[in-house]
Amino acid sequence: MQKIIIELINRIAEVINTNKDYLTDLDRTIGDGDHGVNLNRGFSKIKEDAGGYSNLSDSEISNKIAMTLISNVGGASGALYGTAFMKMAIFLKGKENISKNDIPDIISVGIEGIKMRGKSDVQEKTMLDTLVPFSNYLKKNIQKEEKLNIIFSEALIKAKEGRDSTIDMLAKKGRASYLKERSIGHLDPGAASSYLILETITDVLRGKDI
Amino acid sequence: MKKILNNVDNIVDEMLSGMIDAHGNLLDRVDGRNIIIRRNKKIDKVALISGGGSGHEPAHAGYVGRGMLDAAVCGQIFSSPGADEVYDAIKAVATDAGVLLIIKNYSGDVMNFEMAAELAAADGIKVDKIVVNDDVAVEGSTYTVGRRGIAGTVFVHKIVGAAAEKGYSLEELRKLGEKVIDNVKTMGMSLEPCFVPTTGRKSFDIANDEVEIGLGIHGEPGTHREKIKSAEIHVKQLLDEIFKHSNAKTDDEVAVMVNGLGATTLIELYIANKTVKEFLDEREINIYKTLVGNFMTSIDMEGFSISILKLDEEMKELLDAQSDTVGMKNL
Numbered sequence: 290m291q292k293i294i295i296e297l298i299n300r301i302a303e304v305i306n307t308n309k310d311y312l313t314d315l316d317r318t319i320g321d322g323d324h325g326v327n328l329n330r331g332f333s334k335i336k337e338d339a340g341g342y343s344n345l346s347d348s349e350i351s352n353k354i355a356m357t358l359i360s361n362v363g364g365a366s367g368a369l370y371g372t373a374f375m376k377m378a379i380f381l382k383g384k385e386n387i388s389k390n391d392i393p394d395i396i397s398v399g400i401e402g403i404k405m406r407g408k409s410d411v412q413e414k415t416m417l418d419t420l421v422p423f424s425n426y427l428k429k430n431i432q433k434e435e436k437l438n439i440i441f442s443e444a445l446i447k448a449k450e451g452r453d454s455t456i457d458m459l460a461k462k463g464r465a466s467y468l469k470e471r472s473i474g475h476l477d478p479g480a481a482s483s484y485l486i487l488e489t490i491t492d493v494l495r496g497k498d499i
Numbered sequence: 500m501k502k503i504l505n506n507v508d509n510i511v512d513e514m515l516s517g518m519i520d521a522h523g524n525l526l527d528r529v530d531g532r533n534i535i536i537r538r539n540k541k542i543d544k545v546a547l548i549s550g551g552g553s554g555h556e557p558a559h560a561g562y563v564g565r566g567m568l569d570a571a572v573c574g575q576i577f578s579s580p581g582a583d584e585v586y587d588a589i590k591a592v593a594t595d596a597g598v599l600l601i602i603k604n605y606s607g608d609v610m611n612f613e614m615a616a617e618l619a620a621a622d623g624i625k626v627d628k629i630v631v632n633d634d635v636a637v638e639g640s641t642y643t644v645g646r647r648g649i650a651g652t653v654f655v656h657k658i659v660g661a662a663a664e665k666g667y668s669l670e671e672l673r674k675l676g677e678k679v680i681d682n683v684k685t686m687g688m689s690l691e692p693c694f695v696p697t698t699g700r701k702s703f704d705i706a707n708d709e710v711e712i713g714l715g716i717h718g719e720p721g722t723h724r725e726k727i728k729s730a731e732i733h734v735k736q737l738l739d740e741i742f743k744h745s746n747a748k749t750d751d752e753v754a755v756m757v758n759g760l761g762a763t764t765l766i767e768l769y770i771a772n773k774t775v776k777e778f779l780d781e782r783e784i785n786i787y788k789t790l791v792g793n794f795m796t797s798i799d800m801e802g803f804s805i806s807i808l809k810l811d812e813e814m815k816e817l818l819d820a821q822s823d824t825v826g827m828k829n830l
Contacts, residue, residue, distance in 0.1 A: 313698055313700075317698075317700070317702070317703070320719065321577050321702070321717040321718060321719050322695060322698055322700065322702055322703075322718070323576075323577060323578060323695070323697065323698055326697055326698055327575070327578055330575075356583060359581040359582050359583055359611070359614070360581035360582075360583045360584060361581070362578075362581070363552075363574050363575050363578035363579050363580055363581050363607065363611070364552070364574070364578040364579045364607035364611075365579070365605075365606040365607035365610055366607075367578075367579075367581055367607070367611070368579070368581075368582060368607060368610035368611050368614060369610070371581075371582075372610075372614070406610055406614075407606070407610065461644075462606065462644055463606050463644065464605070464606070464715075464717070464719050466644050467636075467637050467647065467715060467719055467720070467721075468719075468720055469638070471720065
């Protein structure tokens, strides 16, 4: 799986880089205006290091990604995305031959980590509004389809709906929560960045017809 | 926007290098890390660590030294440092008496400092934490992240720092810290946003004749906007809000901090303080100590905050204790 993970990392890093101003602008409206810059700093570092990942296990790669995000992104998003990869690393430890049916569990473990670290759940205008519907759809439907990219594509529709649902939400977590009613009417930057990540993963799977 | 900078990616690193060059008699830096520690480390007393995003200078590195903090972890501009860096700070100054983390209540800071505390606890280091949430512009609620930590944090550094120097235990320091936090209330306002060098942009847009009331120290918007009025009206407005939450009343003693956000002149801060004094005199609340200056800034924001700390004998004595840091000498 290392090869795909490395390709995924590189593609995600490119997409975050391309979209850093978009994410920063979203954050500038209801946060402190650095989400794109911070994520880009972390993912660029991962991309830089990814060359050295090829001899590592899935768990070790996940752990490297976690530590790089925690130390280079900083802020809440570094801690949250970092925790997700750290939990996945623990889950993957000692596991070999990951099969298609393991994928929803791996993703779900990461998302549970985000809930725990952020003391948050859906409906609070955060990245979880994108991630949880995606993960739930995968879990429920993994058996019904052979091709992972088709299930991911369907799950991505749920993620998009979830992302867009944050526009009308009142923020309860993160800096946007200080705005109270004024947070309504704006897309959550974390929901947007996590959608970009899921979309990129789906694109890569589609391209490989996995 | 013109700024004296070399490379926006190295702002914090270069600032800390320059700081050590200037104050090497007091301060040291953990190698390769954005962590400032005391030159003469504590041995058997509780070590205090604070930090968070940079851009609030002199907070927090400016409060490292005898009588205040033992370490400051300096994140990128307005971004919490990562948990690994906080963990390294804990390891750098931990003593057998333990470590107390003083965290400003922002999601990123709380998450990263908590992760670091978990890592340190796994090493057998005694760690505890207090979370400062003095900003009354934000509603306190268990369903949200709650009130932000802003300028009142400096009173926590000073009072808890003095107590740590006197040899208070970790448990006693946490309780004292919570007492200070319960008794300090702050509210701020701004006239102009700050310029965030890492993004190359202003933190928000505001009309020429408008002010933002109740904003935080990262340019995150406040409670509302209105047309600018006189210093007297705005100061009273902030104090009215503060006194909805402060329990300071007639005959109580308080410490006052009129804090500039970076680009506000001392002229304006002293003018603001004049109204603070009048307001408290009218209520027959006694001012034990007044601090006017830039203590917790927001890069180059134009604006200020007012903090009111209701004191008791213990806090008064600790406030008077000696401190020797870059940002605060004896009061």
